[in-house]
Amino acid sequence: MKNILAFSGSNSPDSINEKLIQSVIERYPEYDINLIDLKQFEAPIYSPSIQAKGIPKPIQDLYAIFQESDGFIIASPEHNGLPTAFLKNTFDWLSAFTQQFFGEKPVLLLSTSPGATGAQTQLALLEKLIPIWGGIVKARYSLGSFNENFDTNYNTITNKAELQLLDKALFAFAEAEYEPKKTNAEVVQSYFDAFQKGDLDGVLDVFHPDCYIVSVKEEERLKEQLHGIYRTRKEARQFLRNIVSLFETKEFIVDTVLEAGDNLVVAKGTFSHLVRSSGKLFNSNWVQLCVVEDEMIKEYRFYEDSAALIEASNIEYA
């Protein structure tokens, strides 16, 4: 992983948690770890009335650094069983930009204290809270009895078993690749890409396991009937089978994929299907409406010229 941002949650000038981070930087020179001092980004205790006048400049600068970083190492001291008020205040301010201010990136949690527990109580709480702020906790490590287990002259943990635990945590974190989240439009585009390649498993992967599909008519349908409602990814497979058994697609053009707010993505285009039963071409404009959830299509509605399908299928209506 490149560009790792590290900081301690302490505002003490002699922070032992910051020393722990420094020892990590020296032990793993192969990782690009940028240690910052949160005291340089200090802000008043959060208050909505201060926020109304504008987010303090140091916090704006810190948020910009967060956005540029690919992962985070946080060494968090314990004050009365909790993370420090200083750290919490910094996080409160960052959440004024967005609650998910860690941006779905990996986080390594560290802590130490002079006591035997190594500030684990607060670290367990932080592990639960970080995902609420958009961080993905990859590993955590606590060093107990700092004064017995750490040599401040050489800036290193002296206990071999502890070093092994630290190595394991570091590896789990640093080898985790940050994959940027797909936008909703990219999710729908990936559906079309898989469809164009004839990769039906790839198409199915884009459907949410609990998806709701409307093919032209919002009505219950017989198993092999194309138009109607399909529920769950299992029925999505039936939907794709029905398309393939009815048509041989000659052309499928996507001209527009647009985000329309509220996780809705609108797409439109044209297609030309050969209707297998009649040998005639079914040409149509189409519109597709998708609601995207967790990078998958949760709700899918596809509209085409069904009158043209009737004509191309040689179906006669009285």
Ligand SMILES: Cc1cc2nc3c(=O)[nH]c(=O)nc-3n(C[C@H](O)[C@H](O)[C@H](O)COP(=O)(O)O)c2cc1C
């Ligand atoms: C107000 C206060 C409360 C503390 N509460 C705890 C605690 O609950 N558990 C603990 O292990 N250490 C506790 N400590 C001791 C800290 O672990 C110790 O001060 C440590 O050096 C803090 O880390 P830092 O040097 O990185 O700031 C507390 C210290 C203070 C000042």
